[in-house]
Amino acid sequence: MITHSAEETIQTGQKIGEKLQAGDVLILKGDLASGKTTFTKGIGKALNIKEVINSPTFTILKIYEGDHALYHIDAYRLENNLYDLGIDEYQPYGITVIEWPEYYESFLPEEYLEVDIKELSEEEREIVFIPHGTHYEELIKEMKC
Numbered sequence: 001m002i003t004h005s006a007e008e009t010i011q012t013g014q015k016i017g018e019k020l021q022a023g024d025v026l027i028l029k030g031d032l033a034s035g036k037t038t039f040t041k042g043i044g045k046a047l048n049i050k051e052v053i054n055s056p057t058f059t060i061l062k063i064y065e066g067d068h069a070l071y072h073i074d075a076y077r078l079e080n081n082l083y084d085l086g087i088d089e090y091q092p093y094g095i096t097v098i099e100w101p102e103y104y105e106s107f108l109p110e111e112y113l114e115v116d117i118k119e120l121s122e123e124e125r126e127i128v129f130i131p132h133g134t135h136y137e138e139l140i141k142e143m144k145c
């Protein structure tokens with residue numbers, strides 16, 4: 001799909017956020033400033049998270065409290081240093097969102113929803129959903145309803 005503003009990307013994140021259940025994992029791919037954190041803000045909105053979701057410079061994992069806990073990982077600074085953040089320990093208890101999964105490849109769970117965001121112009125983004133696993137295929141089907 002195509003969004004035409006940051007607000008629309010937030011709405012898209014919110015729409016998918018409303019379908020998420022505890023245990024779900026999303027990986028967000030895209031260049032710097034493509035809109036990964038903006039999309040995550042929408043998920044936060046769906047989960048009624050009051051705290052502002054941002055990309056702090058030196059924090060790799062942030063936990064937000066909402067209707068579900070949100071485990072927000074920005075792996076950018078791991079830069080392929082094989083560092084296990086122990087996702088499997090908390091994954092069952094909330095929603096896990098991973099920015100820069102390229103730097104966390106070896107620790108990703110088997111199944112997840114991949115979200116690829118591409119900058120088309122200053123205000124336009126292409127967002128592609130790629131389900132990995134039957135649970136996420138179902139989720140995407142539901143989204144289209």
Ligand SMILES: Nc1ncnc2c1ncn2[C@@H]1O[C@H](COP(=O)(O)OP(=O)(O)O)[C@@H](O)[C@H]1O
Binds near residue numbers: 009031036037125
């Ligand atoms: N359609 C759009 N979707 C998402 N962000 C957009 C869009 N148009 C403009 N922007 C801007 O692009 C930037 C995206 O930043 P951010 O979400 O932090 O990116 P990332 O986390 O991928 O580095 C924000 O400044 C946002 O306002």
Ligand SMILES: [Mg+2]
Binds near residue numbers: 037055074099
């Ligand atoms: Mg970000």
